[in-house]
Amino acid sequence: MSVAATFTGHGHAHDHIHPEPTGFVRKYLFSLDAKVIGIQYMLTGFLFFIISGLLAEVIRVQLLVPKGALLSNDAYNGVYSLHGSGMVWMVIIPLMTGGFGNYVMPLMIGARDVAFPWLNLIAFWMFPIAGVILFSSFLIGAPDAGWTEYPPISVQGPPGTTLWCVAIFLIGISSTLTGINFMVTIVKMRAPGMTFTRMPLFIWAQFATAALNMIATTALAAALLALFLERVFSIPFYDPARGGSPLLWQHMFWFYSHPAVYIMILPAFGIVSEIYPTFARKPIFGYKMIAFSSVAIALLGFMVWAHHMFTSGMAPWLQLPFMILTMVIAVPTGIKIFSWLATLWGGKIWFTSAMLFSLGFIATFTFGGVTGIFLSAVPVDLHEHGTYFVVAHIHYVLYGGSILGLFAGIYYWWPKMTGRMMNDRLGHWHFWLTFIAFNVTFMPMHWLGLLGMPRRVATYDPQFQFFNDVASIASFVLAGSTLLLIYNMLWSFRYGPKAGPNPWGARTLEWQISSPPPYYNFKTIPAVLKNPYNFGEPLPYIGLESMAGEDGHGPDPHAPVPVHA
Amino acid sequence: MAEASVPRRQGLGPWFWTVTSAMTVLNIAVGIFIVWFPIRILLPEAADPAGQIDDLFKFMSVVGNAIFTYVTGYLIYFSIVWRRRAADGPDAIGIQIHDNPKLETWWTVIPVILVAIIAVFSVRIWMELQNSLGDVLTMEAVGQQFKYEFRYPKLKESVYNEMHVPVGTPVTLHVTSIDVIHSFWVPEVRLKADMVPGLVQTLRFTPEVIGKYPIICTEFCGTNHSTMRATLYIDSQKDFGTWLAARFKEQGQGGGTIVLAQGVADDGRVLFGQKCSTCHSLGPFAQKIVGPGLGNLAHDPDHADLVTGKPPTPQNVEDILVNGYSGPIGVMPNRHANALSNSDISNLVAYLLSLHGK
Numbered sequence: 001m002s003v004a005a006t007f008t009g010h011g012h013a014h015d016h017i018h019p020e021p022t023g024f025v026r027k028y029l030f031s032l033d034a035k036v037i038g039i040q041y042m043l044t045g046f047l048f049f050i051i052s053g054l055l056a057e058v059i060r061v062q063l064l065v066p067k068g069a070l071l072s073n074d075a076y077n078g079v080y081s082l083h084g085s086g087m088v089w090m091v092i093i094p095l096m097t098g099g100f101g102n103y104v105m106p107l108m109i110g111a112r113d114v115a116f117p118w119l120n121l122i123a124f125w126m127f128p129i130a131g132v133i134l135f136s137s138f139l140i141g142a143p144d145a146g147w148t149e150y151p152p153i154s155v156q157g158p159p160g161t162t163l164w165c166v167a168i169f170l171i172g173i174s175s176t177l178t179g180i181n182f183m184v185t186i187v188k189m190r191a192p193g194m195t196f197t198r199m200p201l202f203i204w205a206q207f208a209t210a211a212l213n214m215i216a217t218t219a220l221a222a223a224l225l226a227l228f229l230e231r232v233f234s235i236p237f238y239d240p241a242r243g244g245s246p247l248l249w250q251h252m253f254w255f256y257s258h259p260a261v262y263i264m265i266l267p268a269f270g271i272v273s274e275i276y277p278t279f280a281r282k283p284i285f286g287y288k289m290i291a292f293s294s295v296a297i298a299l300l301g302f303m304v305w306a307h308h309m310f311t312s313g314m315a316p317w318l319q320l321p322f323m324i325l326t327m328v329i330a331v332p333t334g335i336k337i338f339s340w341l342a343t344l345w346g347g348k349i350w351f352t353s354a355m356l357f358s359l360g361f362i363a364t365f366t367f368g369g370v371t372g373i374f375l376s377a378v379p380v381d382l383h384e385h386g387t388y389f390v391v392a393h394i395h396y397v398l399y400g401g402s403i404l405g406l407f408a409g410i411y412y413w414w415p416k417m418t419g420r421m422m423n424d425r426l427g428h429w430h431f432w433l434t435f436i437a438f439n440v441t442f443m444p445m446h447w448l449g450l451l452g453m454p455r456r457v458a459t460y461d462p463q464f465q466f467f468n469d470v471a472s473i474a475s476f477v478l479a480g481s482t483l484l485l486i487y488n489m490l491w492s493f494r495y496g497p498k499a500g501p502n503p504w505g506a507r508t509l510e511w512q513i514s515s516p517p518p519y520y521n522f523k524t525i526p527a528v529l530k531n532p533y534n535f536g537e538p539l540p541y542i543g544l545e546s547m548a549g550e551d552g553h554g555p556d557p558h559a560p561v562p563v564h565a
Numbered sequence: 566m567a568e569a570s571v572p573r574r575q576g577l578g579p580w581f582w583t584v585t586s587a588m589t590v591l592n593i594a595v596g597i598f599i600v601w602f603p604i605r606i607l608l609p610e611a612a613d614p615a616g617q618i619d620d621l622f623k624f625m626s627v628v629g630n631a632i633f634t635y636v637t638g639y640l641i642y643f644s645i646v647w648r649r650r651a652a653d654g655p656d657a658i659g660i661q662i663h664d665n666p667k668l669e670t671w672w673t674v675i676p677v678i679l680v681a682i683i684a685v686f687s688v689r690i691w692m693e694l695q696n697s698l699g700d701v702l703t704m705e706a707v708g709q710q711f712k713y714e715f716r717y718p719k720l721k722e723s724v725y726n727e728m729h730v731p732v733g734t735p736v737t738l739h740v741t742s743i744d745v746i747h748s749f750w751v752p753e754v755r756l757k758a759d760m761v762p763g764l765v766q767t768l769r770f771t772p773e774v775i776g777k778y779p780i781i782c783t784e785f786c787g788t789n790h791s792t793m794r795a796t797l798y799i800d801s802q803k804d805f806g807t808w809l810a811a812r813f814k815e816q817g818q819g820g821g822t823i824v825l826a827q828g829v830a831d832d833g834r835v836l837f838g839q840k841c842s843t844c845h846s847l848g849p850f851a852q853k854i855v856g857p858g859l860g861n862l863a864h865d866p867d868h869a870d871l872v873t874g875k876p877p878t879p880q881n882v883e884d885i886l887v888n889g890y891s892g893p894i895g896v897m898p899n900r901h902a903n904a905l906s907n908s909d910i911s912n913l914v915a916y917l918l919s920l921h922g923k
Binding site: 073074077144145146150152153156240241245246247280281282283285286287288289311312313316319320323324327328330331334335337338339341342344345346347348349350351359362363366367370371373374377378379380382383385386387450451452454455456457458459460461505533534535536 | 577578607608614617618621622625629632633636637639640643644647648649653655656657658659660661662663664665668669672673676677680683684687688690691694695744745746748750752755756757758759761762763764766779781782783784785786787788789790791792834835838
């Protein structure tokens with residue numbers, strides 16, 4: 001206990017515990033508690049996930065027949081643009097950082113909250129506002145130029161494009177604030193003894209993501225501001241006839257949006273990196289290399305943006321460094337995948353729903369990574385760019401990567417967040433339906449693109465109908481499979497068995513306190529002796545008062561303190 | 566704690582080398598199939614770089630297939646062999662190893678080598694795409710909502726939505742746009758370039774297989790983006806000659822003259838950005854880039870006359886655009902070298918004479 005006693009002095013500033021607010025508004029709507037804000041992010045993000053997902057189904061209904069089954073060209077263009085914008089900015093990014101980051105990160109590093117709770121509250125409320133602005137653009141003419149909104153067409157686009165600018169600008173500010181908040185929290189508020197190399201890998205992933213959010217999002221904000229000014233005040237940033245450059249947007253946009261790909265995938269890497277050791281009952285293999293590769297990916301992510309622009313027009317010699325640096329990213333990504341496989345080797349693998357989604361993630365993400373290498377090679381990209389091959393690739397990394405990672409995270413931390421178990425058998429059904437329907441939906445899109453189907457079209461050539469129909473029908477199953485998740489959540493609230501503090505036998509800090517955790521997370525801040533992944537050893541925490549009381553509010557604070565759970 | 570219950574290392578596990586060998590055999594078999602498979606039966610290779618691009622695609626497919634097979638193979642195999650069995654208690658744990666520097670070095674070095682090989686192969690094909698092909702047909706494609714305009718150096722008027730090229734003659738195609746970003750893609754040629762307003766990009770290919778191929782827009786360009794198509798005709802030399810002769814004849818009879826009165830200054834402004842602004846500024850005469858500044862063309866106190874010594878009437882400006890200029894000021898190419906159609910010339914004249922300098 002002497003070690004803990006030494007550390008208590010350092011933790012003094014954080015030891016002041018505010019009383020929990022009791023009114024509904026202060027407790028649930030405008031709470032300063034990162035856990036409540038995290039759940040607010042998740043509920044809002046899940047709502048937008050359903051809206052954006054339904055838009056995807058409208059796309060697939062439209063493409064059932066070559067002439068287009070449902071919508072006019074203009075209506076269709078609005079639907080796919082908001083599907084993409086919604087999924088990227090209103091679903092994946094906020095859920096990865098604001099959702100899981102807020103809920104899990106402070107618990108995992110042994111903190112009572114994030115560094116700036118008020119900033120957190122402000123950042124959250126920008127999110128639903130941005131989402132409402134984005135989707136209300138349907139009322140006045142939705143943006144039609146896809147989630148990338150390349151000018152000059154986006155300058156001429158429907159009135160809703162201006163709302164799109166405002167909404168994305170707002171969510172961009174929200175992301176930047178969250179990035180700053182998380183960066184400070186992770187650097188300054190880790191429990192004593194939790195050195196950088198003792199941080200759980202989810203924290204490393206959030207750390208790299210926070211850096212990307214802080215730095216890259218500013219470029220997007222500048223580009224959006226310019227687009228807004230050109231649309232509203234006719235200031236020619238992008239109009240070539242008046243001295244502007246259409247490619248300026250593309251450089252600024254991708255300088256953000258390529259790192260944004262990693263903002264969307266690094267936290268998923270972090271989630272599965274927690275799940276593999278827990279359910280294989282093994283230390284994560286190659287801890288340092290996985291942590292290092294997250295940082296390497298984040299750094300390299302800033303140097304490859306123009307690989308989205310090989311056909312857009314740039315000095316030809318410039319294509320080479322962008323091509324080669326893009327291929328280099330395959331190396332740290334490969335290191336992660338091999339390390340995860342090695343974590344499974346020699347394990348005692350427990351196939352929970354969270355583990356199944358994490359295992360499926362390896363297969364689909366690897367496939368998306370491989371097609372990414374195809375696209376990085378300039379000569380091959382000259383054929384594949386702007387086709388359904390790219391649509392297939394982006395869905396393999398964003399659905400097969402980020403969304404499967406999010407599902408894994410939901411199943412994993414649900415008992416922690418609600419105190420109740422989900423139905424594991426139903427979770428298995430959810431996984432297999434999702435996994436199979438996902439692959440049948442998106443695999444044929446590779447062939448469609450290679451054989452000549454461009455993206456962002458409301459009608460297509462008759463010879464492509466078969467694969468489009470396969471994709472559409474599978475996508476209906478994919479949408480249906482999500483109902484199983486929703487049902488499972490409702491089931492869990494009503495019938496789910498009590499979870500207890502640590503139903504998975506996991507070793508990170510958040511599992512050592514009650515489920516759901518009390519308002520103040522930790523009664524005393526524990527000291528950390530090692531990284532958390534050594535199964536079969538005592539837990540590496542000292543001074544952790546067990547909060548494992550059945551009422552969820554912790555035991556008598558004067559009771560003796562157990563050293564190991 | 567029960568130290569004794571921690572399992573010891575026990576080799577790589579049952580069937581490890583059998584599974585590895587099976588995946589290797591599968592990869593070799595699939596690799597051979599990929600290399601053998603003639604992609605052109607699915608999508609013709611109609612012009613020169615298509616075959617090389619397909620070779621690179623095949624090479625990446627072989628490597629990609631191997632990576633994917635090993636990863637998913639081990640994933641499934643480990644999941645089966647190392648699953649928690651009924652006999653294991655809930656406290657059973659896996660083999661507690663943290664790393665293996667030798668293994669980690671290998672799985673860093675091998676991908677680095679693979680990436681290096683892929684990069685070298687890609688750069689080689691890329692370099693061949695940059696090569697100039699010598700004696701060529703040079704022409705232009707201009708995108709606009711929602712059609713393609715093709716300009717041949719010897720034709721006075723543009724041709725819309727059909728592009729004819731003779732088989733065997735290398736083509737250098739300059740692409741640009743007059744409104745928003747479009748794209749020029751012929752899947753059977755495997756090449757694509759975005760058509761960006763204010764920017765000219767170049768595609769080079771040598772047509773090889775006579776036939777009719779779609780030209781497809783792949784950058785969203787507005788309401789009718791989905792149906793923005795044109796047709797590429799790869800003709801025999803003879804058919805191409807016949808087609809071109811027919812266009813000459815048609816244009817000789819019809820609108821073969823330049824009608825200055827029809828010039829639209831706004832269209833001329835866009836054209837100026839594409840065709841003239843590399844050499845001419847919109848400043849005063851003295852503000853040279855290559856040629857003189859044209860901002861005061863009709864109202865310049867220091868240069869009341871044009872470089873030809875004639876007064877700045879529409880006809881005299883037209884004369885320079887049509888015939889070019891060669892003299893003490895420099896050299897400007899004629900309309901054929903600049904690929905200016907009759908309407909282009911009247912639009913440019915209208916625009917240039919509408920300028921009032923700065």
